[in-house]
Amino acid sequence: MLRVNEMNTFIGRKRIVKNVSLQVSPGDIVGLVGPNGAGKTTIMKTILGLAKFTGNISINDKEVTENNHNALSEVGALIEHPAIYPFLSGLQNLELYSHDKHDVMNIISMLQMDAYIKGKAKGYSLGMKQKLGIAIALLNHPKLIILDEPMNGLDVEATIGVRKIIKQYAEQGTAFLISSHILSELQKVMTRIVLINDGKIIVNRDIKEFNQISHQKYRLDTEKNEFSMQLLKSNSIPISKNEDYLLVKKEDIFKAQDILYKNQIHLKEMSPMNANFEQIIVSILEKQRGQHHEK
Structure with a gap:
C-alpha cells in the first residue's frame, strides 16, 4: 500500500x-x-x-x-x-x-x-x-x-x-x-x-x-540468594539483584541452574521477567546513544 x-x-x-x-x-x-x-x-x-x-x-x-x-x-x-x-x-x-x-x-x-x-x-x-x-x-x-x-x-x-x-x-x-x-x-x-x-x-x-525482547531476564529465588549470587559471579555469569530476587539473562539460565545444582543449592522459583514496552524502547535508545558517543 x-x-x-x-x-x-x-x-x-x-x-x-x-x-x-x-x-x-x-x-x-x-x-x-x-x-x-x-x-x-x-x-x-x-x-x-x-x-x-x-x-x-x-x-x-x-x-x-x-x-x-x-x-x-x-x-x-x-x-x-x-x-x-x-x-x-x-x-x-x-x-x-x-x-x-x-x-x-x-x-x-x-x-x-x-x-x-x-x-x-x-x-x-x-x-x-x-x-x-x-x-x-x-x-x-x-x-x-x-x-x-x-x-x-x-x-x-x-x-x-x-x-x-x-x-x-x-x-x-x-x-x-x-x-x-x-x-x-x-x-x-x-x-x-x-x-x-x-x-x-x-x-x-x-x-x-x-x-519477545521483553523476556530477556529471568528471576531466580534460591534458598541462599547471597551465596548463589557470589557463586554465579565467580563462574562469570552476569547477575544482578532486584528486591529479594536474583536476575539472570535468558541465555545464561541453563548454565546457572547447572552451577546451583552442582553446589547443592535448591531453586525455589524461576520465572521470566516482563520488561514493559516503554522500558524496552528506552533501553534501545540508550544503547544507540552509547554507540553513537563511542564513535
Missing part, C-alpha cells in the same frame, strides 16, 4: 529525515515511535507531499512527488492539528470533504459525535476537535490512513473507541501509519513497530517479534 525508499527530507538545507525506507501493507497498523524531535511528523508530512525530499514514495503503486499528489486521493490524514473550519458546524466540515452521506453518518455514530455535530466547530473542546479531525481522516474509505498523535486530548472512553475503529478498518484492509507518544495505547493496536531516532530508523519489526 505504501512504499518509501531511501527517503531524505530537507528543511532549508538541513537534512531532517535520513535514508528512511519502509513498507506498509493492506491491514497493517504501523506504529511510528521515537523521542520528541526524532522526525516522526516530518516523515508523515513527506509521505503526504508536504516537504522537499529525495528518494521514492509510492502509494498503491502511484508515485508521490512534491508537485503530483494524485496518489493521495485514497489517503486520509490527521497531522498535528485538525484542518477544521471554525465557523462551520462539525457536520458541514465533514460534508465538505465527503463523497457519501451515509459514510458521514456512520462515522459520526462510530465516534459518538451526534450530540454536538451540528454546533459550530469554534465552540468545540480539544477532544471534540480531535474526534472531528479523526472523522475527516476516516472519510471516503481511504486505503491508507496517516494519524499523528490521534489520542491527543481524548478521554479514556474516546481513546478506547478510536482504538476499536482503527482495528475495525484494518480488518477491512485499510493500512495505518500512526505516531503516538502514548506507547501503551499504540502497543494495543499496532502490528509493526518502526522506531525513529535522529531522523533514522533504528528498529523496524513485527510487533510479535519485538515483544
Whole structure:
C-alpha cells in the first residue's frame, strides 16, 4: 500500500529525515515511535507531499512527488492539528470533504459525535476537535490512513473507541501509519513497530517479534540468594539483584541452574521477567546513544 525508499527530507538545507525506507501493507497498523524531535511528523508530512525530499514514495503503486499528489486521493490524514473550519458546524466540515452521506453518518455514530455535530466547530473542546479531525481522516474509505498523535486530548472512553475503529478498518484492509507518544495505547493496536531516532530508523519489526525482547531476564529465588549470587559471579555469569530476587539473562539460565545444582543449592522459583514496552524502547535508545558517543 505504501512504499518509501531511501527517503531524505530537507528543511532549508538541513537534512531532517535520513535514508528512511519502509513498507506498509493492506491491514497493517504501523506504529511510528521515537523521542520528541526524532522526525516522526516530518516523515508523515513527506509521505503526504508536504516537504522537499529525495528518494521514492509510492502509494498503491502511484508515485508521490512534491508537485503530483494524485496518489493521495485514497489517503486520509490527521497531522498535528485538525484542518477544521471554525465557523462551520462539525457536520458541514465533514460534508465538505465527503463523497457519501451515509459514510458521514456512520462515522459520526462510530465516534459518538451526534450530540454536538451540528454546533459550530469554534465552540468545540480539544477532544471534540480531535474526534472531528479523526472523522475527516476516516472519510471516503481511504486505503491508507496517516494519524499523528490521534489520542491527543481524548478521554479514556474516546481513546478506547478510536482504538476499536482503527482495528475495525484494518480488518477491512485499510493500512495505518500512526505516531503516538502514548506507547501503551499504540502497543494495543499496532502490528509493526518502526522506531525513529535522529531522523533514522533504528528498529523496524513485527510487533510479535519485538515483544519477545521483553523476556530477556529471568528471576531466580534460591534458598541462599547471597551465596548463589557470589557463586554465579565467580563462574562469570552476569547477575544482578532486584528486591529479594536474583536476575539472570535468558541465555545464561541453563548454565546457572547447572552451577546451583552442582553446589547443592535448591531453586525455589524461576520465572521470566516482563520488561514493559516503554522500558524496552528506552533501553534501545540508550544503547544507540552509547554507540553513537563511542564513535
